[in-house]
Amino acid sequence: MNAQETKSIIDELNTYYPGKGRVTIFEDEAIKGIVGRPITPKLPVYADPGTVPYVKMRGYKIQAFAGNDQRTSKNEAYRKQALINQAFPELETVIIFESPFWRLRVGNFRTREEAEEVLNEMRKVFPSFGKEMYIVPDEVKIPVDQPVN
Incomplete structure (x- = not known):
């Protein structure tokens, strides 16, 4: 994972940090695509000619x-x-x-x-x-x- 990518909350929780204990979370593949995704969809942007979007x-x-x-x-x-x-x-x-x-x-x-x-x-x-x-x-x-x- 490079510096530009962000970890999901599940990846962050599964990361081992010495002296802080260990958490292991098992998740279904179907859930991976849902976790961390915005709940509300992006609103469409309208732009009439000559106006502010x-x-x-x-x-x-x-x-x-x-x-x-x-x-x-x-x-x-x-x-x-x-x-x-x-x-x-x-x-x-x-x-x-x-x-x-x-x-x-x-x-x-x-x-x-x-x-x-x-x-x-x-x-x-x-x-x-x-x-x-x-x-x-x-x-x-x-x-x-x-x-x-």
């Missing part, structure tokens, strides 16, 4: 608007989206229509705590409709730190 995962968004009035909800969602985009241009905003509801969701947050910080800032900037904003679990886009090959 990202992964999709479960996270949180801020629901800034939800309405089902056929005459006004669509316009209200787009109006609030424009206000939020102007005040917080770094946050992604998405309008979702699932009949009969129009929803406006803001941001891509890994943790609820991150979402709560931004929600508090948004409530300060938009006191008129800040009380109707709340955090929802959703699929989010998280930027990848390194470039995609």
